[in-house]
Amino acid sequence: MDKMQYIRVGTCYFKKVNAPTIAGDFNEILVPWNIDTIKQDYGKDFIGRIPRYDGFTCIPGHLAYRQVYSGFYNRYSPLSHLLQEGKTPVSLFFVKHIFGSQYELGLDYLQLLYQKPVHILPILCLVSRERSTGKSTFLKWLKAIFENNLTYLTNDNFGSQFNSDWTNKLLICIDEVLFNKEELTERIKYLSTTNYNKLEAKGRDKVEIEFFGKFILCSNNEDNFIKIDAAEERFWVRKIPKLKTEDTQLLGKLVKEIPAFLFYLSSRKLSTEESSRMWFLPQQIRTTALLNLIKHNRSRVEKELANILLVVMDQYDLDEIDFCPLDAMYAVNQTKVKTDLTQIRRILKKDWQLTPRENSLSYEKFILWGKGEISRETGTGRFYTVKRDFLLENFDELMRE
Numbered sequence: 001m002d003k004m005q006y007i008r009v010g011t012c013y014f015k016k017v018n019a020p021t022i023a024g025d026f027n028e029i030l031v032p033w034n035i036d037t038i039k040q041d042y043g044k045d046f047i048g049r050i051p052r053y054d055g056f057t058c059i060p061g062h063l064a065y066r067q068v069y070s071g072f073y074n075r076y077s078p079l080s081h082l083l084q085e086g087k088t089p090v091s092l093f094f095v096k097h098i099f100g101s102q103y104e105l106g107l108d109y110l111q112l113l114y115q116k117p118v119h120i121l122p123i124l125c126l127v128s129r130e131r132s133t134g135k136s137t138f139l140k141w142l143k144a145i146f147e148n149n150l151t152y153l154t155n156d157n158f159g160s161q162f163n164s165d166w167t168n169k170l171l172i173c174i175d176e177v178l179f180n181k182e183e184l185t186e187r188i189k190y191l192s193t194t195n196y197n198k199l200e201a202k203g204r205d206k207v208e209i210e211f212f213g214k215f216i217l218c219s220n221n222e223d224n225f226i227k228i229d230a231a232e233e234r235f236w237v238r239k240i241p242k243l244k245t246e247d248t249q250l251l252g253k254l255v256k257e258i259p260a261f262l263f264y265l266s267s268r269k270l271s272t273e274e275s276s277r278m279w280f281l282p283q284q285i286r287t288t289a290l291l292n293l294i295k296h297n298r299s300r301v302e303k304e305l306a307n308i309l310l311v312v313m314d315q316y317d318l319d320e321i322d323f324c325p326l327d328a329m330y331a332v333n334q335t336k337v338k339t340d341l342t343q344i345r346r347i348l349k350k351d352w353q354l355t356p357r358e359n360s361l362s363y364e365k366f367i368l369w370g371k372g373e374i375s376r377e378t379g380t381g382r383f384y385t386v387k388r389d390f391l392l393e394n395f396d397e398l399m400r401e
Helices: 035-042 087-113 133-147 155-159 184-191 250-256 260-269 287-298 302-317 325-332 341-351 387-393
Strands: 006-009 012-020 026-032 056-057 072-074 122-129 152-154 171-174 196-199 207-210 214-219 234-237 320-323 361-368 372-381 384-387
Touching: 006 133, 035 387, 087 133, 087 234, 087 250, 087 260, 087 372, 122 184, 122 287, 133 152, 133 171, 133 214, 133 250, 133 260, 152 155, 155 171, 155 184, 184 214, 250 260, 302 320, 302 325, 302 341, 302 361, 302 387, 320 325, 320 361, 325 341, 325 361, 384 387
Parallel strands: 056 072, 122 214, 122 234, 152 171, 171 214
Antiparallel strands: 006 012, 012 026, 196 207, 320 384, 361 372
16 A cells, blocks of 8 residues: 555645546546545554645745745646657647647747746637637646636636635636626636735635746637726637538547647747746737737727717817817717716726826817817816827727617
8 A cells, every 4th residue: 555645735635536527537636635545545654654744835846846845845836748849730730720829929829838837827718609619628628737726717706705716726727707897807808817816725824925927818708808907908808700611529639638738838839938027028918819808898988089089180180189078078078978077087097098288288279069060269277199090000990880
């Protein structure tokens, strides 16, 4: 009997159990075990030979994994793959399919997960209205690569206060995402950049732990699966095309290449350098799919204000327009949409990233009257300036409605 099958952490005993999976593999888990049962099975003398640890820790590592750190048992799971050099045509094809023109960035992302698991990375979002795109296959492939260190969540699981089942994982994947509540968006944004989180299990006190989890979201809703604003830089949104030919054996082929693919990642030179807290620069991961998501998250007030400004520019043949928040509020309130100064200022400063003049100056203000008539007159104030190109770039699809 191998005593290493059992461990004692603090004053509690655990048994290492290989739980079988549907795929025919095994996941090693720790199951609490009663000391009297161990004595009954193996005798009293066996207890003294069981390895003892002061407590649990969770420190990720793939290339140089350690089970014990200063007397603490590492709960991060070692990977079972034995690296070997070889060809990886299916893996590289699939990465190209998922990341498209950002192929090298996609390889960097996977390489960073493998080589630098503690480093903060963007929230990867895979979206598509079409079926048979490979989004779910991508998650299953990552599960096969990172094994026990990846977990799946539902929208409800992520919204729950209890997080002991996922807060120690490297990858937290949520399929069919639909975050209607702003608080869920704020939560995932916070977790994507923090180094610490509160672990909470039923019937236990909260414990502050180090957090290194990365989020991957998948959704069939391309337009508004999550609420984000125009200044958001943490989301890497990719629209995934349909696979040209459906291969029912694709996942099996990908899994077969894992040892060679990890060898490739371990020896490959990164195409990017660390340029931000999430490694990549915001402009590197800014995509058309992200811009589409931002546009569909705009409020009715923001859309109405953009429409009004373009109408004024068209009438007076302007390439830019000056106005104060009060002018904008009065104009919007002449329509069916109602707003206040606080919301207008938030749109101009936070969403449109505009800055008012430092001092009160004279400018040509516009006035929208109740019957839709527009006039201009000289005013004084700390006005903002909006360019026509900015509105056309950010509201082009709205202008066609």
